[in-house]
Amino acid sequence: MIPSSSVKVVVVGAGLAGLSAASTLMKAGFQHIQVLEAMSRPGGRVHTTRPFGQDVIELGANWIHGQEGNPLFQLAQEQGLLLEESGSAKTMCLPGSVTPRDYFFEESGRKLPMDQVDQVCAFFSKLTSRAFSSELDPKHSTQSLGGYLDQEFAQSLQATSKVGQRLFEWCKRSECTDEASSSLYEVSAVQLCHYVALEGGFFNSLGPGGYQALVDTLLDSLPPGTVLCDRPVRSIRWALEGESHAHPVSVLCQAGQCFTADHVIVTVPLGFLKENGAAMFEPALPTSKASAIERLGFGTVDKIYLRFEKRFWPDDCAGIQLVWDAGPEDEKVYQHSQSEGGAWRDTWYKKICGFDTVARHPTVLCGWITGREAQHMETLDERMVGEVCVRLLRSFTGWSVEEPAQVLMSKWWSEPFVRGSYTYPPPGVDAVREHNALAAPLPQPSDAGHSQEKPLQVLFAGEATHVSFYTTTHGAYITGIREAQRIIELYGDKKLDS
Ligand SMILES: Cc1cc2nc3c(=O)[nH]c(=O)nc-3n(C[C@H](O)[C@H](O)[C@H](O)COP(=O)(O)OP(=O)(O)OC[C@H]3O[C@@H](n4cnc5c(N)ncnc54)[C@H](O)[C@@H]3O)c2cc1C
Incomplete structure (x- = not known):
């Protein structure tokens, strides 16, 4: 030896x-x-930058997932790298007196009532929790996560309304950022039970060094x-x-x-x-x-950071979520479409599920996009991506939105030594x-x-x-x-x- x-x-x-x-x-x-x-x-894939001044912007990992039994959380704690106050990413940049929430808007510009949003999101989360905690009925054992969710949703009361359907599609699109997939039809329902979520939440608890x-x-x-x-x-x-x-x-x-x-x-x-x-x-x-x-x-998950000169969203708004009109069937066809010159390239932005506020940056929003649409976006120039985002923000919210002063997007697919997220x-x-x-x-x-x-x-x-x-x-x-x-x-x- x-x-x-x-x-x-x-x-x-x-x-x-x-x-x-x-x-x-x-x-x-x-x-x-x-x-x-x-x-x-x-x-x-940890890439901390400072494009908008002293405070950090994370192009890659942002949150520490869970605290109990998380050695990285422990290391951060030992090294004094955590913020004293551990709030959610969205809450930290907003005044403490107001409880921040996501605003959900339809394509028509209507802001959806929160009780309706909560009902659908809670139902979606109940269904995905079943997959993560191995409580799936054996009939779903060969299904994709998308297939399983569609089947269960179709039998629910929420599926009887157009708004319920659209919100459910929003939840699916948003779940794609967790799964780094183009669509949930690419993800196994039954295999998700092997993923272990550690106790202690999903905090952006790292301090100024990110x-x-x-x-x-x-x-x-x-x-x-x-x-x-x-x-x-x-x-x-x-x-x-x-x-x-x-x-x-x-x-x-x-x-x-x-x-x-x-x-x-x-x-x-x-x-x-x-x-x-x-x-x-x-x-x-x-x-x-x-x-x-x-x-x-x-799969690919990308972030689109938009810095504005002035904040145009209200104090209690933690994120602006885009609820597209497409119903589940349109969505399935759209997401499955394999044709190279497919329509999805022209409408890549429909994959943006929304824009979140960003900790310590009161005038910055972070958009999220996944899959082949994210890969396509990476080929476009930042100014153009910024223009598209502003168009979406204006048309969904009806608010007056200035052009962003700066746009920065991650390009994890184009990175030759990573090729995805x-x-x-x-x-x-x-x-x-x-x-x-x-x-x-x-x-x-x-x-x-x-x-x-x-x-x-x-x-x-x-x-x-x-x-x-x-x-x-x-x-x-x-x-x-x-x-x-x-x-x-x-x-x-x-x-x-x-
Ligand atoms: C957008 C995004 C958001 C994320 N958000 C979170 C989050 O909030 N929380 C979380 O826990 N995780 C998150 N993650 C995932 C997390 O970043 C990764 O799981 C983790 O950083 C991976 O670490 P790694 O060492 O396995 O790989 P990497 O960090 O990718 O390191 C591998 C290294 O190998 C190098 N390399 C590749 N090829 C070669 C070669 N031929 N020769 C030499 N070097 C090479 C690469 O350049 C790279 O530096 C996110 C990832 C992305 C992309």
Whole structure:
């Protein structure tokens, strides 16, 4: 066994998974750790910016999902990175005396009564909770989330009114942002029960440093030079044997730089693996892993930030939600339409479910859009997207809306080292099996062709490799620790040699 002081570990990707892996190894005494990051900044899908002054705008992750048993929340707490007052994102920018709420508007400009909105939203949430808590009737076991919801909704009283139908479609569109899917017909109903929501709410409780402060905490735990940015990895050759290979893995960067290692922890997003996984590894990935990459879904969620010179919404308005006229049938056809030149491109903006107010930015709204419409929006210029948003805000609310002073949108699909936003389970996929297959290190015990003398040559971490916390930052963080721990356990007490 080699003492850990001479063990070389390369981590590919400096998102939360990569940084938590490196930090855990470093704390355990491993000294030769190199993190290679393709982008010019660490953080990955955590991307804190300051385009509108001193206060942060999050282009990627914004909330810490749950507190109890959430190690990232705990880290933030220990480091003093939380706001003293934990309110919802929307409430924090509004005067405390008024209870803020979302305003729901129809295409006709009518503001919908809140009791009607509440009824439909509560019913929708009851149906989705059943899916998340494995309480689905077996008849829904092969259905998509969209199919299951439609079937249940059709039998409800709310389905008898046009407004009820439109609100239900709004709920479905809004749920797409949680699932990162183009439509809920792409998401399995029954597999959602594997996702675990931690207790303690969904808070934007990070302080003025935003999510970047958590990334910085991890970076500070690493010696200078550990993380190298602008180092896109092109290929990973593993199972190298013979005298000329002291280390079984070699990692080749696009610019030609080569790193050898005993262990490589790959934390690149599932979207990147979908596009590049087949060409990146030599020998090729085993079938179980290649099919997990193919089968798990990875969709796009984008944000559109609009900064106005003056706030035009009332004090008690936490968000402006757009309830389109399309009924469920129109919506199903629209969302399923595969035609390349399909009408959906011309009406991409119909996928914007609404605009939320933004913590600490009293004159900023954040629009949400998902799926292929989000991907299409990324190809348009920001000024044009801003104009479309203002047109929508004017026509739905009837309020006087000035042109925005600044527009900023995320482009997670166009980002070549991400290619989307996060993972979801498509219908017909055994999500637990696929997440586990994605997480399994190489060589696998069943890899008869590859020597088992040098175990854990290539390990996999990242949001998509967690069975119950996929999509989240804490999921990513935990998987980095999990893979570091595998290596630490491999060397057992030898780590104390360092
Ligand atoms: C719009 C949006 C909103 C979100 N909101 C939330 C939220 O509110 N709360 C929450 O918990 N989660 C949220 N998430 C999800 C969360 O951001 C991710 O789950 C988490 O950050 C993923 O971390 P990771 O380390 O697995 O991957 P990443 O952060 O993607 O890190 C992987 C890194 O690998 C790098 N890489 C890729 N290819 C290569 C290569 N060839 N060579 C070298 N490096 C490479 C990438 O550049 C990237 O930096 C959101 C995500 C998005 C996009």
